[in-house]
Amino acid sequence: MSHDRVSTTVTVSFPSALAVLRAAAEETRLRILALLFEGELSVSDLTDILGQSQPRISRHLKLLVEAGLIERHREGAWAFFRLAEGRAGLVDPLIAGLERGAAPLCEDRARLEAVRTQRAETAKSFFARLAPKWDAMRSLHVPEATVEAAVLSALGDRPVRSLIDLGTGTGRMLGLLAPLASRATGLDASHAMLAVARANLERTGLSRVDLRQGDIHAPPFARGSFDLVVVHQVLHYLDEPARALREAARLVAPGGRMLVVDFAPHGLEFLREAQAHRRLGFSADQVSGWLADAGLDTLETRDLAPLDRAQLTVTLWLAADTRAAAGAGHPERAVA
Template identity: 40%
Template structure:
């Protein structure tokens, strides 16, 4: 006895699926998302396309049932929908076979591999380092590593963003000195330690999120701090633009990071992407983020520190003209 032929989808469903696959960008998105669940920012990196373009095509594919999505912290992760209709699945298998040899799809796969390796490596590093992070930072940079950032603060009435807060050491130091601390980190392991440390501090607000997509309203903060954070980011300029966005007019951004160095072993030990920054490099990045009066200066290593010196930089968001 022969098996019955599969039911044919209604014409409008079939045409909708064909329309969804009739765009090279959407095919590239499906190739990537079938391999790995990704955020919008990660998809922008994989496809080398602007966020507006990626978001537009994600909306089309999601509306036609090609994608699943879920929340992780403050961001959405997208993936290929496992419960896609059988007819749509057959169309995708055909389209995938015909397009997997495209140069753009191969290049996307290479960039996806880099994104996966970086995400997995960062998660392993911070999960393993959370317990000993404060000791490690003090050993490399000295016990007063956050002092320069604290000295740059102004009135105690300020709301301060601690971006890349790690285990919450700086947020805990800031809390008695300012009205509100909004602390953000993308590592769940680091935030668990920060929550324990700041549990008795009611004016500390903790968020799990990427620094390139802050869960903070425009202009909410009087100051923002990035202390030994930029060296872990592939695109520090994006994080600096986000930091500038959350500043109130006249608000100040303070960056403290490692001075540029050539110690590859230290980079591996600290899990860093970049070998530090020169003062003029930080000034250029701050200016490119739309901030004014950017100033940076090198600091000598603290006594007993085994790592390179530090660079501290400040800049301000231009006040509104009256």
């Protein structure tokens, strides 16, 4: 995903435009906007970068939120800020045209890189503690590269406007799919895993993906918000996978699609204790039935069987909400 936003014409009233310009016309707030143009940041990040007290930074952020220039969301006790989608177009040309090589913006960007480097090191340390489990997990099924190639093949070249990865974990699916989308969001219940995902995405230049902390059983988004919903290697951890798919289906826009990736049925009971698996895989008909109950038609089911019979088979389900396609006389099934 590029750092450049799509240029659109934004129409606002004179009072609203005046309020926006007043909010931006202050040194610290303009510096904050320039930093958020690079990606979302926490209050702590901005305090470290700008060298100002937390109460002062919080006051500036409050004014920018009230002006509709930035948005705030929580991850547990943490608050993160990013440019508001609906209003950022008013200030994007200004921010994009700022001279980044001169003070104070050059120093701000240098400190931003230092914050990101520290974040990456923290995430690396956290992930290193989990590495033995993750390595064991990778050895249980076909290579991740094979799964990712199958994902891209199943999705094809259809444009993706808005994408959400539910249970994003380390952000691997976002790293694969966010460059294909105009807008990408990741949701995970674990703040620690979101820290890993944030560092991983920043390292690949995808710093403007929206990461949210939340429950996959109650995702905090409006109905029909995304034209592609991804549930990758999540269901086997859940007590209520059918309920999770119903909630995920609620997010699919008319004519949109859902991609589910998980294990086929297996008998590796040790995974319940060793890696907290609640379910030992799912049959093709089981997940397709849940998708149908949630209002989605399964377009394609694909098994990725390993060469080693001791390993697990990975299954992909591609489903769609065919309401818009049926009404237009273009069955969504023809897309897959």
